[in-house]
Amino acid sequence: EAKDPKGLEKVLDALIDREPNPKHVAVEVIKRGAWELLDHLITKKVVDVHETFVNSEGQETTLALEALGAGEYDIVKYLIKNGAAVEGVANESALATGILGGCFQGRRAVRHMERVIKAGASVNAPMGTLSPLAAAVRAVHEGANPKAIKGIIDSLVQQGANIGSRDEKGNPALHLALVNANSKIAKVLIKAGANTEQLDSHGRTPLHVAAAVGDTAQFKMIAKASPDKCFSSHSYTGDTPLHEALASRAVT
Known part of the structure; x- marks a missing residue:
């Protein structure tokens, strides 16, 4: 994050009108965790908290989805307070993005995720997309703390997540846990009611x-x-x- 956000605001103001993709600047600001600069860009109407746009990878996105994927919970919280919808991008689960992005970590991981759920995030995902539950299992394989993920899985199930939900390739969460030899997570899923005949x-x-x-x-x-x-x-x-x-x- 910038040490002198006020100084950077002046630089942004001087350059933003000549920037071909100003919304991409907002995404970079999010990735750096610079919420004050993001607030400045929103105030200047460079980008709107509600709008959907195309990022530099050519994917449809929103500020909230970018913040979730960047693991910037404080920015997610700021956007929610300012009325941003956490869902709204086709084929992208807000919770799955946040889980894999490392947005829900530490002792407050579950509380933070539940705040996003309260703001409108779905605990399930459409068929053919990565579900939050499958994302949680994948996160362990990618290095997330199994103990923290257990809390996330338990919370998702309590909030109504489909225990048999799948990833984008049709693999159920239990199968994913087994493929990656995450026996502890597999036990958590079975205890939560995962179907061993699925x-x-x-x-x-x-x-x-x-x-x-x-x-x-x-x-x-x-x-x-x-x-x-x-x-x-x-x-x-x-x-x-x-x-x-x-x-x-x-x-x-």
Whole structure:
């Protein structure tokens, strides 16, 4: 963040009229966590808290979505206070973006996420898009604290998130946890009511995935939670969990 925001405001005022994409400047300001400069740009009507625009990557976005993705919770809070809608971009979940962007961290992670939910963020996502629950599982794989993510998952479920929700490729949250050998997160999902008979886009049950991954402790946990019929169930390619285990390089 700029040490002298007032000085930078004057520089922005002098240059903004010649800037071909002034809204892109607002995005860069957000990424730097400079909410005072963002407030200045909004006051000068360079960008509006309500508008949808195209960012430098050619994607439809909003200030709120950019702040969520940049992990800048203080700016998200500022935008909400100023009436910004947290949803509004097709095929983009505000919560999923915030979770993967690291917007909800530390002891107040759940409280911050619930504030965004209260502001209108949906705990579910349309079919074919990344759900908040699937994003939470992915976040652990990308280095997020599993303990913090457990709190986020529990809160999402309590707020009405579909425990069987999927990522953009049709993989359910439980399958994602198993693929990445996140057995602790898999346990959290099962305890929350995840269906051990649910199929992914390839017709595989969680048992198929656990068998292919080859983590013994994880497989035992899933096997214990799965009904007998899952052991002989066939994926869309005709494979049983045993076939998956034999074909997997992870199983030795």
